[in-house]
Amino acid sequence: MTTSRASDLNLLMVHADDHAPVLADGLAESTACGQSIPTQSDEASHFWDEGGDPNDIEVQRWGVIAPQGPEGDRLLALIKPLMAHRQAQQQGEPIKVYRAPPQMTQDEAMRWKKREFDTGADLNIEVPRYQLILGDLDQVPLALQQVQASDGYVGRLAFDKEEDYAAYVDKVLRWERSAAGRDKPDSLFFTVHDGTAATAVGHRALVAPGVEVVRRRQRSGQYPAKDIVEFGDPVTPSPDELLARAEGQEASVLFTLSHGEGAPRGGWSSPEEQRRRQGAMSFGREGRICGDDLRSRPFMPGGVWFMLACYGAGTPNSSAYKHWLAALAAAGQFRGKPEAVLAGLPGPRDRPFTSALAQAVLANPNGPLGFMSHIDLAWTYSFQELDSGATNRPARYMAITRSILKRDRVGVAMRELLRFFDQTNVELTSLYDQEARQRSAGEPVQVDAARQGHLWMLRQDLAAYVLLGDPAVRLPDGGSAGGPTSPAATAAPITVTTAAAAEPASPAATPAPITVTTAPVAEPASPAPAPAAIVAAPGPAAVAAASSDSFAIPAPAASAARPAVPVADTPRDAAVDASQVVLEEAVAQCILADLAVTSAAARVGLSRDALTQLVARYREIGRRALVGGE
Structure with missing residues (x-):
């Protein structure tokens, strides 16, 4: 040897x-x-609350850095089910999307970070520490990944084939719903x-x-x-x-x-x-x-x-x-x-x-x-x-x-x-x-x-x-809900809208904003659905909505997403429909699993206050039952 x-x-x-x-x-x-x-x-400077749980996405936030122009729109469309999942199940707040030019030196990447990512205009509570870069090294440069990783949790998804993005997203979502992890x-x-x-x-x-x-x-x-x-x-x-x-x-x-x-x-x-x-x-x-x-x-x-x-x-x-x-x-x-x-x-x-x-x-x-x-x-x-x-x-x-x-x-x-x-x-x-x-x-x-x-x-x-890979993934927990082959709801359609604008003349140019919106409560099916079409050139009001991109799930109308469930005592032999089961699971998660109320409320399409009231009522009824009441 x-x-x-x-x-x-x-x-x-x-x-x-x-x-x-x-x-x-x-x-x-x-x-x-x-x-x-x-x-x-x-x-680079540290601007997150280091006292918070680094694994808590609701505290640390999760965002996406995508290429500029139509290429970035295409990649965002391919991972929409993952974005919807991170928002509805874990973050409870809009997903921020940033756009980056294809070439940067490390000095330019640091300047981009201060100009586009961490502007210093506010406390940066919404700035995501978990950052998923989309695209290969010629689409979002390596220098930016290295600069962002100096104080963030940064990963990259880069595939030559479009179907590979969907396959990876589907795999992540299957495992995050899985109870197959070992102790x-x-x-x-x-x-x-x-x-x-x-x-x-x-x-x-x-x-x-x-x-x-x-x-x-x-x-x-x-x-x-x-x-x-x-x-x-x-x-x-x-x-x-x-x-x-x-x-x-x-x-x-x-x-x-x-x-x-x-x-x-x-x-x-x-x-x-x-x-x-x-x-x-x-x-x-x-x-x-x-x-x-x-x-x-x-x-x-x-x-x-x-x-x-x-x-x-x-x-x-x-x-x-x-x-x-x-x-x-x-x-x-x-x-x-x-x-x-x-x-x-x-x-x-x-x-x-x-x-x-x-x-x-x-x-x-x-x-x-x-x-x-x-x-x-x-x-x-x-x-x-x-x-x-x-x-x-x-x-x-x-x-x-x-x-x-x-x-x-x-x-x-x-x-x-x-x-x-x-x-x-x-x-x-x-x-x-x-x-x-x-x-x-x-x-x-x-x-x-x-x-x-x-x-x-x-x-x-x-x-x-x-x-x-996604920096927010982790080894599956044997106590998580669902199974690797359990049926999932069909993903609701998601529309990507972007302003029609010319490509920036230099890396210093500010990219045109993009707004990504999705319909409520959409767990992706397996395999992941084909990406929706990209709709270009919204009106000026949509373009001026924010300085950085955002991904938001609008609150559903009370009668659109699911039937209203009365908060009242129900006889033991009464039929319980699927919407009641989903609602009960959300309440139970808040009690038993200490799930963040914001995330649980987003999953069932309720406001935080409404779900909090249901939790209180649920506990009250349960306690009465334990002492021989109703």
């Missing part, structure tokens, strides 16, 4: 043709020295032991000590997994071993360590082939797992998958390491050619993209609800820090799995990793600031180049981890 020095920088990527590592021996730690980060004057899910850890230095270091520094940590915490009741399973043949890695285990592993969490496939030595034959294969999970000479393998077969149904590999989540338009690798080559510190490492980047006329593997497994009706992985080159640096002497940090990944297992929403779990990016960024910036102050004061400049280089490398590595 190939060995690697503890201080080497190892890359988790292989050539797609022969599965040989792109960097077989790694890079010396000194190669990370001398790097700098762009100056960012507009730092305690399992935690799986899989390593591809392909004999390369990078996977050997990954297992030695991350997986093995991480599993030891969680098993110790499980014994003390602090890691809520039923079983902790570490697997992966140490001699002959096999895709079949992982596929067989994941097929029957329902509503659990999977962590995998492997190489991701990069470009073959001769380059990709076409952009289409690159989008289909890049980021596939490599098993060395034993093959790969690609998107086509996971489109239809069961794989972690209702669970969450964290895949640690190069390009596992997708490929950006440019690598954060491009200039660094070129500088190393010019200085004679890089034994290979930078273009070989960066051969997987799109050409000048090609687009960045999310991986076909991630798209397929998320669209799979029997696949996971969330997928976490890396966009760009994935190094061993994020769990093997060198600024303090080759210190292994497996716990930051184990914290993600623990958060998922205790049924935090996946956006909350992802913050367990991204908060280390925030810490690293602050530490690195402080070193540059100290250097600048010494220069301005005419003092001798003392530069710790090695420490700066290590922190720069760690920052870049952590910044490229992203969440694909």
Whole structure:
């Protein structure tokens, strides 16, 4: 087996043709020295109430960031059942929709955030902390996702096929109505032991000590997994071993360590082939797992998958390491050619993209609800820090799995990793600031180049981890109502209206507002319905309604949605119609499940005050019955 020095920088990527590592021996730690980060004057700020429950959507709010123009309208129409569900069942308030341009630098993304998302004009109580980005990396840029994730819970839905959006939405809604979740899910850890230095270091520094940590915490009741399973043949890695285990592993969490496939030595034959294969999970000479393998077969149904590999989540338009690798080559510190490492980047006329593997497994009706992985080159640096002497940090990944297992929403779990990016960024910036102050004061400049280089490398590595899927999903709770195959009401029609306006001339231009409205109480059927037609050019009054988009379910007329139910004592043998059952369930939820009254009222089409009065009357009648009254 190939060995690697503890201080080497190892890359988790292989050539797609022969599965040989792109960097077989790694890079010396000194190669990370001398790097700098762009100056960012507009730092993101925290504006939510940190004292609130991070998993409470009614408090934290849920919103959507969509592309500008007709493309954004189309994607919004495809996820309308999910938007209706989040509003009616969990939030009880209109869903905010924001529009973003297709290209932004990080500085432009921060300015967009301050201008369009967090204007500072109010307390921002309605600003959503859960943010679902719609569209691929060429439709809403990666820079915006990274900026928004600095203090929000951010995920992305990106599919090449329209039907995949509907399939994912239907899967989420089926599981959120499901009672099939286990009392305690399992935690799986899989390593591809392909004999390369990078996977050997990954297992030695991350997986093995991480599993030891969680098993110790499980014994003390602090890691809520039923079983902790570490697997992966140490001699002959096999895709079949992982596929067989994941097929029957329902509503659990999977962590995998492997190489991701990069470009073959001769380059990709076409952009289409690159989008289909890049980021596939490599098993060395034993093959790969690609998107086509996971489109239809069961794989972690209702669970969450964290895949640690190069390009596992997708490929950006440019690598954060491009200039660094070129500088190393010019200085004679890089034994290979930078273009070989960066051969997987799109050409000048090609687009960045999310991986076909991630798209397929998320669209799979029997696949996971969330997928976490890396966009760009994935190094061993994020769990093997060198600024303090080759210190292994497996716990930051184990914290993600623990958060998922205790049924935090996946956006909350992802913050367990991204908060280390925030810490690293602050530490690195402080070193540059100290250097600048010494220069301005005419003092001798003392530069710790090695420490700066290590922190720069760690920052870049952590910044490229992203969440694909709705950040509000979580592992199913065995106590939730309904079943995975229980019948659902037919979704009511939803109409999208948008102002007819020209595309903004620059990223700074303000997008035209859009208003999305839906008819009351619409749980989507399975499978999800086809999207409704988009109606363009409403009148001026509709356009001027708000500065940001909104998604609202209007209150129904008393006689339209359901017959009125008299609040009176009912004989035991009296017939109870379906509307009474629905109403009774809403009242019971408020009493027994502590469901937010706003959300329960929205579900049955009543005002908050009306439902509160019904709850009081229900309790009064019940108490009289307990003491022999009516």
